Amino acid sequence: MLSPVTDPDGAPFWQYAARGELRVQACAECGEPRFPPRPCCPHCQSFAGEWRPLSGHGRIWSYVVPHPPLLPDYAAQAPYNVVLVELTDAPRIRLVGNLVRGADAPLNSVDADRLRIGAKVQAVFSRSGLPQWVLERP
Template sequence: MLEPLVDTDGAPFWQYAARGELRVQSCAGCGEPRFPPRPCCPHCQSFASEWTPVSGQGRIWSYVVPHPPLLPDYAEHAPYNVVLVELAEAPRIRLVGNLVREAGAPLGSVPSERLRIGARVRAVFDVGGPSPCLPQWVLERP
């Protein structure tokens, strides 16, 4: 599987995820949450930041179901879903992930016909699973 490129600004995101926590970078000056992480606040231009815990609740804003041909590491898993989740407490933040049956479940564990824009989801983590610990999403109402 592909692994994310971890840069200085985003490293805390992955450190928290490895502990099963979903946090987003927020401006320490104006409090505005931002993702992806970056050194400067786009709202007030402050360079001060902090990592704020979020509930992990959200809704599917969009999705796609890739089919072959794909990158070789993903072809054996296809078809599977990729969802874009709008966070409940920070609607301008949208995180990419996969909708799965439960934490650590394989890609494709939720049938494509179950995907719905607007469906309520929550973040889960397979802590202790393969590194890095990627946030996954489960339906609030399975």
């Protein structure tokens, strides 16, 4: 499994995720959420930031189902899905992850024919702190 590459701006995202919390950086001046995390607000250019909790609800905005050949560590799980989720609390933010049956389920635990753009999903977190997604109505 791939591990996140952290930097000073993005490290808090992964620290919260390791605790099972979905938080995004927001500007402390204008309130605009931003992802990926960065030192300066692209809207008002303020350097003031804070980490806001989100509900973890969203909808599938797009998806892809990779098939082999893939990186060797992922070939055994293929085909699996990769979803792009638009967050309900912050619709300008979209997070990448996998649609799974539950936290720590294999990447291929949901059949590709169950994927639908617009399907409502909820964030879950693997033991490693990786955000994943489950259908709100399986």
